[in-house]
Amino acid sequence: MIYSSELIKGTLKTIVLKLLADNKKMYGYEITQRVKELTMDKIQITEGALYPTLHALEAEGMLTTETEYIGKRVRKYYSLSPAGKSRTKEKISEFADFVDTMIFLLDLKTKNI
Amino acid sequence: MYCITDEQIDFILSDIRRNGVETEDLQLNLLDHICCIVEQNLEEGEDFGTFYQQTVRQFYKRDLKEIEEETQLLLTFKNYYAMKKIMITSGIFSAAAFILGSFFKVMHWPGTAALIFLGILLVSFVVLPLMLLLKVKEGQSGRDKLVFALGTLTGMLYCTSTLFAIMHWPGRTALWISTVGVSMFAFIPAYFFTGIRRPETKSNTILTSILLVGATGLLFSMIGIRSQDHQAQIKTYTYVQNEQLLKTMQRKATTIPANSQNAKLVAAINKACEQVKSLVLENAMGVSSIPADIESSHLLIDDGPLGDDFINAGKGVALFNNLKAAVDKYNASNSDNNKLPVAHSIVNASPDKLPQYSSLSVLNSITQLQMYLVNLPEDAGVAIK
Secondary structure, eight states, X not given: XXXXXXXXXXXXXXXXXXXXXXXXXXXXXXXXXHHHHHTTTSOOOOHHHHHHHHHHHHHTTSEEEEEEEETTEEEEEEEEOXXXXXXXHHHHHHHXXXXXXXXXXXXXXXXXX | OOOOOHHHHHHHHHHHHHTTOOOHHHHHHHHHHHHHHHHHHOOTTSOHHHHHHHHHHTTXXXXXXXXXXXXXXXXXHHHHHHHXXXXXXXXXXXXXXXXXXXXXXXXXXXXXXXXXXXXXXXXXXXIHHHHHHHHHHTTOOHHHXXXXXXXXXXXXXXXXXXXXXXXTOTTHHHHHHHHHHHIIIIIHHHHHHHHTTSGGGHHXXXXXXXXXXXXXXXXXXHHOTTHHHHHHHHHHHXXXXXXXXXXXXXXXXXXXXXXXXXXXXXXXXXXXXXXXHHHHHHHHHSSSSOOTTHHHHXXXXXXXXXXXXXXXXXXXXXXXXXXHHHHHHHXXXXXXXXXXXXXXXXXXXXXXXXXXXXXXXXXXXXXXXXXXXXXXXXXXXXXXX
């Protein structure tokens, strides 16, 4: 099962931040591949959602970048800035809280029992 | 692994550009991404062109430009919050500066001008333009944008003309007239005809328009388009002629000092008078004495308050106290008949009330005092040479 893009949209920032927290620096393609690999293809980040998010996070000062030339093309590596590190923690705890609330709201636990 | 050629890289980059991705950073990111996919997944012998089209097709729903638009949207959204924050902070600051400045003005404390200046500048050049920008960004219709632009312009003009009026700067009447004009003939009609077309805003629009017309009318009635300059001219030339009269009287004075002691005292008063007058003139006209070509230069003396030199321990207060001391000394050593009448002149004013007097009333009062000195009775009379 592949999750719908609406579900992923709200969590994309959190996913990207967490990945960068675990891996020192990553580039766009690497991020999509890693997510695919970790979720066993259940979450596939589209390019159309990833790059706007990366640029927005960079503009907000959450990410720092470095570029590397590979032949004729340029590869941009992203890593967390100090502000990004604290934002990651906030985002993750916010999401954990959200999950708890959703479990309660949708009555998921009782159904499973 | 497929090895991508330089020509293919150029092809991809130009294709991305052609499809509406304008941000350079984004172009490079997408280029690298596509190259990675091609290198990982393109089998030997497979056609590069077809594979490329298939790959890029997965990036979007309608067209590739979506990515550019989404990026711009997220970036402006971020600016949007920063702008809103700046607007609110500077709005609070300017309101505080206004209130403090007005309070200072009532109390005649120093720093009034700076506070009001700051408040007006912030409102007209930071708060109002930012408000307009934010409204435009919120994506209103063209008509609403026009109304907002005109409203902002009116607000900025209003603030600037208030500043000019408070500071007694030249050109204030012209500014007021343009403010009233823009408001009455551009902003209010635009606002009215935009709002009245929509049923849901109709009654509000009528009420607000009536209030706006009323406020603009009140402003217009306060300008006094013609009278102001004539009034200022009469006031200025009354003083200028008083001063000329004094000079003539001083030249023609024939009385001889009754005693040399009095001559010294009178000279001291005259010196103190001239010092105070030149400081007042400098504040009100920018020059320390009346220029010889005052009529052709159209200079007017601003009949505003005396200025910061006459507050607290300013230079003006010291000079003023000098004058007071000189007059007291003279009066103490002369008989009642020959004393200078100071009861209702500026000399009798208490120093802390000085900021409340206007330039011309002080100048005229001092000049009159000097005229008394020329016209003293024989036994105290002095010729000032």
